[in-house]
Amino acid sequence: MPAHPWLEFAKRVQALAQAGLTYAENSYDQERYQELSEISVAILAELSGEEVPRIKDLFTNEIGYQTPKTDVRAVVFKDGKILMVREKIDNCWSLPGGWADVGFSPGEVAVKETREEAGLEVKPTKILAVLDKKCHPHPPSPYHTYKIFILCETIGGTLQEGSEILAAEYFDRTELPELSTERGTVSQVQLMFEFLDNPAKATVFD
Template identity: 55%
Template structure:
C-alpha cells in the first residue's frame, strides 16, 4: 500500500495511546496528548473527515492499541461462494464483521452468517489470516487482521439482516461489485483455491 501518510498517522496514534496508557508523568501525558492531536490533524488534512469524527475514532479506546480482528465466513455451494449485499455501501462482501467480546472466532462467524444471510452453519476450517495492510484495501484509520473461516450450511434459508439487502452465490469468474473495505477480488480468488484443493494449508501473512 502507498498511503504513507496513513501509516504515519496510525503509528503516531498507536504510540500516543500506549504512552497515555502507561505514563504517570504529567508532562509526558501532555506530550502524548499532543501527538494524538497531530495524528488526528494528519487524518483531517488527507481524508477530509471532520476533526470531531476523527477524534471520536482515535480517542474512543483505552489501553495498549492492537490490531482489530475482522472475521469473514467462506461458504461454498455448487462451486459458488456466498456473498451478502451491504446496505452501507450497496456492495457485496463475504458475511462477517468485527469479533465480539466473549465469543470465540468460530462462535462469531456462526453468529455473523446467521444475522447477515439467514443460514445456519458450522465452521470447518481456518483458511487464512491476513493483514489488511498487505492487500489492496482502501485506506482506513485502524489496522485490521482479517480471519477467513470456511463453513458448511446445515440449515436456515436466505434472509436479509439489519445490515444486508441481498444474498446470493457467485462463481469465481462472475463476482459482483465488491465492498473493498471488507474483501478484495484477489482475496476471493485466493479462497477459491481452497475449493479446488481441500488439502491446501492455511495462509498467514
C-alpha cells in the same frame, strides 16, 4: 511500503501515543504523549479533508494499549459457488461477517454473522487466511485491522437476507458481483476459491 504510507504513519503515532497515555507515570510524559496524539489527528485530518473534531472522535476513541481490530468473514461454498451478501450501507457485496464481538470466539462470530446476514446455520471447519488489511487493496481506513477468513459447512437454515442485508446469493468465481472493497477484495475472494480447488492448501497469513 503500504499503499497509503502517511496513513500508516499516523496510525502508528496514535498507537504509541495511546500506549504512552496508558502507562506514563508523570504529568510531563502525559503531556508529551497527548501532543503526539494530537499530531496524529492533525495528519489524518490533513490527509482526509475531514474536520479535526470528527477525526478525533473516530481516531482517538479508545483507551488502554491499542491493538488491531479483528474482522471475521465466513467462507461458505455450494456447488462450486461462494456465498455473498449485499450490504445496505453501500449496495455492494461481501462475504458474510463483520467485527469480532467481545465474548465470541472467531468461529462463533462466523456462525452468528452467517445466520444473521444469510439465514444459514453453519459449522466452522478451518481457518483459511489471516490477512493484514494494510497489505491488500482496500480503501484507506483509520483502523489497523486483521481479517480472519473461516471455512464453514452449511448444516441448516434457509438462504435469506438479514436486517442489514439486501440479498444473499451464491456466485461463481468468474461472475463475481461488485464488491464492497472496504470489506473484501476480488483477490481475497479468488484466494478463497483456491481452498475449494485444493482443500489441503495451508492457511495463508501476512
